[in-house]
Amino acid sequence: MFKNYLIIALKVFQKRKFFTFINLFGIVLTMSVLVVGLTLLENYIYPGHAEKNHDNMLSVSYLRALNKERTQSSSSDPGYYFLNKYVKPLKSADKVSIFSSPRMVSVYLDGQQVKSRMRLTDADYFSILDFNFKQGSAYQQDDFEQGRSVAVINQHTKSLLFNDGNAIGEKIKFDEKVFTVVGVVDNVSLLEQDAYSDIWVPYTTAPSSSYKTDFMGGWGALIYVDSEDKRQFIQSEYINALKNHFEPYASTGSDTVYATVYSTADTKFSRLARDINNSRTFDTGDDQLLLMLGLIAIAFMLLPSINMINLNVSRILERSTEIGVRKSFGASSGHLVIQFLIENILLTLIGAAVSLIISIGILEYIEYLGLIPYAELSINTSVVVITLVLSIFFGTLSGIYPAYRMSKLNPVIALKGAA
Amino acid sequence: MIKLNNVNKTYFTDKIETIALHNISLEVETGEFVSIMGPSGCGKSTLLNIIGLLDKPNEGSITLEQENVEQYKEKQLAKIRNEKIGFIFQGFHLIPELRVIDNVELPLLYRKISSKKRRELALEALEKVGLSARSHHFPSQLSGGQQQRVAIARAITGKPSLLLADEPTGNLDSHMGDEIMQILEDLNKNENTTIIMVTHDDDEAKRTDRLIRVFDGQLIH
Ligand SMILES: Nc1ncnc2c1ncn2[C@@H]1O[C@H](COP(=O)(O)OP(=O)(O)OP(=O)(O)O)[C@@H](O)[C@H]1O
Ligand SMILES: [Mg+2]
Numbered sequence: 001m002f003k004n005y006l007i008i009a010l011k012v013f014q015k016r017k018f019f020t021f022i023n024l025f026g027i028v029l030t031m032s033v034l035v036v037g038l039t040l041l042e043n044y045i046y047p048g049h050a051e052k053n054h055d056n057m058l059s060v061s062y063l064r065a066l067n068k069e070r071t072q073s074s075s076s077d078p079g080y081y082f083l084n085k086y087v088k089p090l091k092s093a094d095k096v097s098i099f100s101s102p103r104m105v106s107v108y109l110d111g112q113q114v115k116s117r118m119r120l121t122d123a124d125y126f127s128i129l130d131f132n133f134k135q136g137s138a139y140q141q142d143d144f145e146q147g148r149s150v151a152v153i154n155q156h157t158k159s160l161l162f163n164d165g166n167a168i169g170e171k172i173k174f175d176e177k178v179f180t181v182v183g184v185v186d187n188v189s190l191l192e193q194d195a196y197s198d199i200w201v202p203y204t205t206a207p208s209s210s211y212k213t214d215f216m217g218g219w220g221a222l223i224y225v226d227s228e229d230k231r232q233f234i235q236s237e238y239i240n241a242l243k244n245h246f247e248p249y250a251s252t253g254s255d256t257v258y259a260t261v262y263s264t265a266d267t268k269f270s271r272l273a274r275d276i277n278n279s280r281t282f283d284t285g286d287d288q289l290l291l292m293l294g295l296i297a298i299a300f301m302l303l304p305s306i307n308m309i310n311l312n313v314s315r316i317l318e319r320s321t322e323i324g325v326r327k328s329f330g331a332s333s334g335h336l337v338i339q340f341l342i343e344n345i346l347l348t349l350i351g352a353a354v355s356l357i358i359s360i361g362i363l364e365y366i367e368y369l370g371l372i373p374y375a376e377l378s379i380n381t382s383v384v385v386i387t388l389v390l391s392i393f394f395g396t397l398s399g400i401y402p403a404y405r406m407s408k409l410n411p412v413i414a415l416k417g418a419a
Numbered sequence: 420m421i422k423l424n425n426v427n428k429t430y431f432t433d434k435i436e437t438i439a440l441h442n443i444s445l446e447v448e449t450g451e452f453v454s455i456m457g458p459s460g461c462g463k464s465t466l467l468n469i470i471g472l473l474d475k476p477n478e479g480s481i482t483l484e485q486e487n488v489e490q491y492k493e494k495q496l497a498k499i500r501n502e503k504i505g506f507i508f509q510g511f512h513l514i515p516e517l518r519v520i521d522n523v524e525l526p527l528l529y530r531k532i533s534s535k536k537r538r539e540l541a542l543e544a545l546e547k548v549g550l551s552a553r554s555h556h557f558p559s560q561l562s563g564g565q566q567q568r569v570a571i572a573r574a575i576t577g578k579p580s581l582l583l584a585d586e587p588t589g590n591l592d593s594h595m596g597d598e599i600m601q602i603l604e605d606l607n608k609n610e611n612t613t614i615i616m617v618t619h620d621d622d623e624a625k626r627t628d629r630l631i632r633v634f635d636g637q638l639i640h
Binding site (some may be wrong): 003004007008011014015016143227236277321322324325326327328329330331333334410411412 | 460461468471473474493494497498500501505506508509512513514515516517521525528529530534573577
């Protein structure tokens, strides 16, 4: 029976090509956008390269500070001083790394100049993040402590500067300083915000140590725990420390004294939630983001669904012979509802499949254009599953009302209308 | 086989009230071949639809094989239509998207039958109307007479005990009409199928066991 419905549905699609096309067009258009969006989100929340151990990591990337009267506030990424004082000593953390945000530098080699992003890090950075070393290795704790001028570069920078050759031991120059390349890593996508860069060097090589007193701006921290369950514990430990043990900080160069701070140790998702919700407190607004994403998906799918309901209802007349005949020969309303629902769901499923294929193309094009530096965007199983579930959901939603209307048609009138 | 008792059917549209059937009482025996005649608009199709449980009378009762179907729910009526009744409509009413064989199989879809058995029964029915060679054509690829034969195959594939035919030859020339009559007569004789047929043709009516005349929604004796 079910198989027969499918066959009939396919035959109907084949025969009513224009209707099928119009319907599919709407579904495919919106679903493709949805799949691309989902894939980007998925690639961000579940990074697969250097940040692949994201389940064991928390990131501190936001700081908001207020004076006692709460009349003055500033917010940005945290400064080294703050991270070193409040994140580094967290007791339950197994490892903590402090590193700068990437900044553009001009790299010189044998007279040629290349613009690259450069990050200052400690040595733990490379033990928390899982970079894939193509050549050499990371700089070690000893290099870091001694302030040796060593650098790790990514594959992209390596091919710009050294073509296909070996880069280890080569010297590159930026910020008036010469660095020896000790390691070459695979490119890391911009979506892996804490890992992303072209060049990494120990921050102990910085020409000035003024960063050590910066309260705000330019730095981030990664906290590593060896079991996932410890993350929540750390998150509250951190908030607790800021709430109860924060020492008022007199900012240099102005007479503002910060008395209250807001900052959190974030998962990938909560970091995104903070960015999107523009959250300014200890609550990053994860639930709101989840709700918002759900609503966007629904609002998005509503349009083709309404389109489908419309088309289906207007088509009832067109199919009245079939309905009349089926009823005359013993189809109950239930039979007809199921038949039309299956047809509709099949159509949305086909739409989903086509959308997935188109999305692969769009994602490859995004990669090709380099819109997101070094991103390798692939659709994974969970995106496929979500897409299929959504399409079944909307197939049912947009099919149920027209199906009900069709099934309630009086067979005598249905046949007369067609005659 | 079938018994109508004081059946009334009135259609209400806008301000006009059309009495389509008025106090119809009628009995048809199992294995009978009955024809119905009457001028256009006198209520022949309405009568057939009520006998076929497609339409409900405003008043009166219908008994089908000793079952009074007055209180039956939509689902139960559908089941009876499926198992006991076969329709041949005034137009052919084949589903244009489906091949001949799938059109013929349609009534069997609503029974618990394997797809293999369905195909078998449908081919058997097509054989009876001499169209097995066309099973994979679409209705639009057939002549009018052939389409009507497909419609007959569809009506008999479920082996109904009652066949309701509304001007089965109305749209056909006399030669084709004769062929259709032949098929119906064979069914009536060989399978003891009860047939009620609406016709405008006196010669056809003469070939049946009994003629019922309808005028203005009433039977004339
Ligand atoms: N759905 C309906 N709504 C209103 N009036 C209807 C409806 N169906 C039929 N009628 C009316 O009921 C009467 C009987 O119609 P019916 O179709 O039974 O006639 P008929 O004898 O089959 O005619 P024909 O030989 O032209 O097929 C007609 O006057 C018709 O206008
Ligand atoms: Mg009629």
